[in-house]
Amino acid sequence: MTAEEPLLQATNLHTWFELRQWGFLRVGSVRAVDGVNFELGRGESVAFVGESGCGKSSLARTLLGLHKPTHGDVIFEGEHLSELKGEARRQYLARVGYVQQDPFGALPPFMDVRRLLSEPLIIHGVTDRDERERRIRKVLEEVRLTQVDEILPKFPHMLSGGQQQRVVIARALLLEPAMLIADEPVSMLDASVRVEILNLLRRIQQERELTLAFITHDLSTVRHYADRIFVMYAGRVVEQAPVERLLDNPQHPYTCALLAAIADVDADNALEERAVPDGEPPSLLHPPEGCRFHPRCPQAMAGLCDRQDPPLFEPEAGHYSACWLQDPERG
Amino acid sequence: MNRWMQGLRELKGYPSAVGGLGIILFLVALSVYTVITIPYSEALDRWRGGEHWQMHPVNAGPVWADRLLGGNLPQTRVVESENAEVREAPFEGGKQVRIPLTFEYDNEGFPSELNLFLNQKGTQQEAFVRLTWHTPSGEAIPLGGQRVSEESRISISQNRALEGRLGMVPHVGLFAGDSDPADPEAERGEYRLTIDAMLFDPTAELEADLAVYGRVHGLAGTDYQRRDLMLALMWGTPVALAFGLLAAVGTTITTLVIAATGVWFRGWVDALIQRLTEVNMILPMLPILVMVGTLYSTSIWLMLGVVIALGIFSAGIKTYRAMLLPIREAPYIEAARAYGAGNARIILRYMIPRILPVLIPTFVTLIPTFVFLEASLAVLGLGDPQLPTWGKVLNDAQEQSALYNGFYYWVVAPAVLLMLTGLGFAMFGFALDRVFNPRLRTQ
Amino acid sequence: MTDAREPLLQVRNLQLHYRTRRGTARAVDGVDLDVGRNEALVVLGESGSGKSSLAKALMRLLPRNLARFSGGVTLGGDDLMAMDDEHFRREVQWNRVSMVMQAAMNALNPVVRVGEQVAEPLRVHRGWSKDAAMERVVETFATVGVSRDFVTRYPFELSGGMRQRVVLAMALVTEPDLVILDEPTSALDVLTQASIMNVLKRIKREQGTSFILITHDVATSSELADRVALMYAGQIVEQSDARDFFHDPAHPYSKLLMDSVPRLHQSEPPGYIPGEPPDLIEPPTGCRFADRCPSRFGRCSEDPPAFELDGDRRVRCWLHEEGTDHDG
Known part of the structure; x- marks a missing residue:
């Protein structure tokens, strides 16, 4: 992190979804994002890691302005997202690019590549056809789809998965964003292409000095592509640290469990069972009191973890963990 | 696309x-x-109907259907005075005109209707016409006479007196020849309708069109309004x-x-x-x-x-x-x-x-x-x-x-x-x- | 370690082609496989390599546009290819070989209680009474780690991980000799994945079941594998012991693939394989990987046979031609 003003700041961000019956009776709220604070610096690559249902995708959508935060706010380049209206909001959308999980689904199947890449430009008022063509060709080169003339008239289903994802990335870059949000950008791709796409994202991020928020469930891919990691559980960030420190010296029991569950390829893996915490992530409709991980935590302390929500402790500089085990006052 | x-x-x-x-x-x-x-x-x-269709038969079937079944029912034909050898004989204060309207008839069955359209031009005076029907066998049947004004239609088929004389509706009777009235058959050959007209103005002209309506018409036939x-x-x-x-x-x-x-x-x-x-x-x-x-x-x-x-x-x-x-x-x-x-x-x-x-x-x-x-x-x-x-x-x-x-x-x-x-x-x-x-x- | 045993499943020159609008797709094109008793064979491959078609061919779940299905398959000495469909369906499917299909957890019947769905193979194929079947279902649920209360639940009341366990129970309830798992964990979270793999390990250890695990995920595959078969464009390019494969892959494609696997504790970034896999409809003549292969040479324009290497290893690559000489 740098000392200068952060590009994006999430302050006490909550995104709850109201559950209604018959369209109007309020039954409760699904607390998808439930009190998240962080700052993302310019040119930084961060990873949000967690299981499905931990709120990482809802967080991404909130940052993209697709969901309205229930409480708290996102401050981007000094402006409050919730106060942006009309043209200012559109300008914001242009400043944040979005790369989705399913590259085929992310491209309108009835538009050819030229058409679908023109769309964002048309929406953002680039009326000159030649200007659009020039910008489209430029980003396609940037994502290494070098046979531009071959690619432009193709429909998404004629492209391979890797090419589709490159087109998605190109589309995210068209409007010259300051930040890119990539939601599981490689989980639907073949192993052999994944690394290629991740390298591409990383290179573009560094060349353009973008802020890259990269959402994944797979800790093993994170090391080379992110500077910092946020581990999320049940709508909250439970641990955050620079990538090396988090992977080599995890603090939160949930992070430890995640890391223990991942196999580095080895034939011995087949010989023994892995330690996996019992149970499943809690319901976001009725999250448990206290620490949200305590029902599954092997180190849970009765009377503390099931009563009080742990704040973020800082066991080492720049490494935060929301666990009572890291409470310096506990000794 | x-x-x-x-x-x-x-x-x-x-x-x-x-x-x-x-x-x-x-x-x-x-x-x-x-x-x-x-x-x-x-x-x-x-x-909307009316005059446009007056030369069309009523309720005629399509020609092709009849021909396909080996029939030979008549189609409508119009015999016009323009092509006839008209003879004129002037007299004082007018002229006498004889128009023979001749046609070959070699169809099976009888026409569905007979109408004569007369059109006198160049005068307000009514003319007097007498009609005679000549069959191929040489028989001459007088159809009576009547006054005609500028434009008139003589509906031969509607001639009750004639029908009484022939014992059949005129458009059948006039074509039946000597055949059995109970099961008439059309006589084939050359028919002639002679129109003897007295025009009471020397400058007047008389045009006559004889419509011998058929029983089949065109590709689709006709309806009750022709x-x-x-x-x-x-x-x-x-x-x-x-x-x-x-x-x-x-x-x-x-x-x-x-x-x-x-x-x-x-x-x-x-x-x-x-x-x-x-x-x-x-x-x-x-x-x-x-x-x-x-x-x-x-x-x-x-x-x-x-x-x-x-x-x-x-x-x-x-x-x-x-x-x-x-x-x-x-x-x-x-x-x-x-x-x-x-x-x-x-x-x-x-x-x-x-x-x-x-x-x-x-x-x-x-x-x-x-x-x-x-x-x-x-x-x-x-x-x-x-x-x-x-x-x-x-x-x-x-x-x-x-x-x-x-x-x-x-x-x-x-x-x-x-x-x-x-x-x-x-x-x-x-x-x-x-x-x-x-x-x-x-x- | 499998040398001495008589293989449970032997597959020889299996072909499964189907017609498409553009021509015949050779999804499985001359596959040889052996699976020993109590052995887990992992079939690795990228999407479109024909690995799922291979699983379907083994279960005889053939597509309607089938163009060719031939080769030799024996299970415990019985010639499966000689059986007619009815006989195969009654004697083999579910009884001796069962399968967990890709995304099967989303294919559960939403209006039937999961217990009844799991009991179905017993009731239909074995004609068991409802009570006996249910008792067995509860036992199987215990093996895969599903509480017995869930027997009367409907699929939508279960989490993804639980549904996957239920599907697994369905495959195990008849106690088959061989279970084919097609991407059993690909849609699941890391922790759920790990616990499902734990269940599979336990079943293999305690019940002596054999597995064919079909996946594209090298890391997950290492959790169960005794042997690994790597598929590329409808063919098996390398088949080796898991230890050899993971630590010293022989085929250039295996090497690149292993190099592309991200590892948690590794300082170099992983590599990747440039290019795209070939079309199954008109596969290139010669070695199918040659276009993307960094070590191709003149010989690669001919189709390489599977060379036998030390340690019961078969590699379809001309680089290992001399390996045959060493061996024999």
């Missing part, structure tokens, strides 16, 4: 598509030809196609846009659209159309408007909604929102095009249902009062008890055209469905 071209290319592999498209193209070509050769106003004018049914059958085509196409386009597009709007905005918008649809679904369309037709106007364009208006909130909304709901959640729509696409753009550019290929076949098969609807209305007597349409022809036929009287062609021709339309669009539509609806593919 590439996908459409590919789909069209695939269609060639389906015989039903080729057949259906052939029928549709034939109907379209017929429409274009009709509209060019018989302009709209002229068609309306002619269909109108050539071909006119209605031909003009029915563009009317039916236009009605079907406009109604299908109107209902499909509005329904689609409304369904997509409801799906996109959800909440009360969707709920309102759903409730309106449900109410509209239980409203019966035909009785409403009958009511509008009876109480207000039966103009085909008003009917079209009502059909579209009732079709807007039709059951199609439910189907389209079901198809659009998953599309609403498609990642590419989320992406579009993330780069700032507005609501209208998402609905029109992102949601609707996604289901269009699946709708094309439905759309094609929808066209004939509206064609049939229009025909049904016309059969029920709610057809457009002026336009000749297939349904109107059927309606006339029904009113004149066509089938009871043996005028099968009057019913069969419009019915066949209606069925052909249905068949063509259905064959084409089902083939399209296979191409554009992957679930129905056999491979």
Whole structure:
């Protein structure tokens, strides 16, 4: 992190979804994002890691302005997202690019590549056809789809998965964003292409000095592509640290469990069972009191973890963990 | 668009598509030809009936049907005085004119009617004419005499006195020769009608046209008002196609846009659209159309408007909604929102095009249902009062008890055209469905 | 370690082709496989390599547009290819070989209680009474780690992980000799994945079941694998012992693939394989990987046979031609 003003700041961000019956009776709220604070610096690559249902995708959508935060706010380049209206909001959308999980689904199947890449430009008022063509060709080169003339008239289903994802990335870059949000950008791709796409994202991020928020469930891919990691559980960030420190010296029991569950390829893996915490992530409709991980935590302390929500402790500089085990006052 | 071209290319592999498209193209070509050769106003004018048709027989069948069955029934022929050897003999204060109208008759059966049209020009004075009928066997039958003014029609068939003398209706009796009156047979050979006229003005001219009406006429026959049914059958085509196409386009597009709007905005918008649809679904369309037709106007364009208006909130909304709901959640729509696409753009550019290929076949098969609807209305007597349409022809036929009287062609021709339309669009539509609806593919 | 045993499943020159609009797709094109008793064979491959078609061919779940299905398959000495469909369906499917299909957890019947769905193979194929079947279902649920209360639940009341366990129970309830798992964990979270793999390990250890695990995920595959078969464009390019494969892959494609696997504790970034896999409809003549292979040479324009290497290893690559000489 740098000392200068952060590009994006999430302050006490909550995104709850109201559950209604018959369209109007309020039954409760699904607390998808439930009190998240962080700052993302310019040119930084961060990873949000967690299981499905931990709120990482809802967080991404909130940052993209697709969901309205229930409480708290996102401050981007000094402006409050919730106060942006009309043209200012559109300008914001242009400043944040979005790369989705399913590259085929992310491209309108009835538009050819030229058409679908023109769309964002048309929406953002680039009326000159030649200007659009020039910008489209430029980003396609940037994502290494070098046979531009071959690619432009193709429909998404004629492209391979890797090419589709490159087109998605190109589309995210068209409007010259300051930040890119990539939601599981490689989980639907073949192993052999994944690394290629991740390298591409990383290179573009560094060349353009973008802020890259990269959402994944797979800790093993994170090391080379992110500077910092946020581990999320049940709508909250439970641990955050620079990538090396988090992977080599995890603090939160949930992070430890995640890391223990991942196999580095080895034939011995087949010989023994892995330690996996019992149970499943809690319901976001009725999250448990206290620490949200305590029902599954092997180190849970009765009377503390099931009563009080742990704040973020800082066991080492720049490494935060929301666990009572890291409470310096506990000794 | 590439996908459409590919789909069209695939269609060639389906015989039903080729057949259906052939029928549709034939109907379209017929429409274009009709509209060019018989302009709209002229068609309306002619269909109103009257003088235009006076040289046409009443209720004649199509020629080809008779010839196909080996018959040789007479067609209408008109013998004109222009081609006759007219002899004139002037006298003081006028002239005497003899016009022999000669024709060969070698058909089976008898003509359906005999009319003589006289036209005296150049004077206000009434002329006096005497008619004599000469049969091939040399018999001369006087048909009596009468005064004629400028333009007059002498209806020989209606001559009661003559009928009494011959013992048969004149257009049979005059042709029967010596045959048995109980089972008369036409005598073949040269007939002549001699017109001896006294004109009481030396400058006057007399023109005479003898119409020997046939029993068969043209490709489609004629109706009870002597109108050539071909006119209605031909003009029915563009009317039916236009009605079907406009109604299908109107209902499909509005329904689609409304369904997509409801799906996109959800909440009360969707709920309102759903409730309106449900109410509209239980409203019966035909009785409403009958009511509008009876109480207000039966103009085909008003009917079209009502059909579209009732079709807007039709059951199609439910189907389209079901198809659009998953599309609403498609990642590419989320992406579009993330780069700032507005609501209208998402609905029109992102949601609707996604289901269009699946709708094309439905759309094609929808066209004939509206064609049939229009025909049904016309059969029920709610057809457009002026336009000749297939349904109107059927309606006339029904009113004149066509089938009871043996005028099968009057019913069969419009019915066949209606069925052909249905068949063509259905064959084409089902083939399209296979191409554009992957679930129905056999491979 | 499998040398001495007689293999449970032997597959020889299996072909599964199907017709498409563009031509015949050779999804499985001459596959040889052996699976020993109590052995887990992992079939690795990218999407479109024909690995799922291989599984379906083994279960005889053939597509309607089948163009060719041939080769030799024996299970415990019985010639499966000689059986007619009815016989195969009654004697083999579910009874001796069962399968967990890709995304099967989303294919559970939403209106039937999961217990009844799991009991179905017993009731249909074995004609068991309802009570006996249910008792067995409860036992199987215990093996896969599903509480017995869930027997009367409907699929939508279960989490993804639980549904996957239920599907697994369905495959295990008839106690088959061989279970084919097609991407059993690909849609699941890391922790759920790990616990499902734990269940599979336990079943293999305690019940002696054999597995064919079909996956694209090298890391997950190492959790169960005794042997690994790597598929590329409808063919098996390498088949080796898991230890050899993971630590010293022989085929250039295996090497690149292993190099592309991200590792948690590794300082170099992983590599990747440039290019795209070939079309199954008109596969290139010669070695199918040649276009993307960094060590291709003249010989690669000919189709390489599977060379036998030390340690029961078969590699389809001309680089290992001399390996045959060493061996024999």
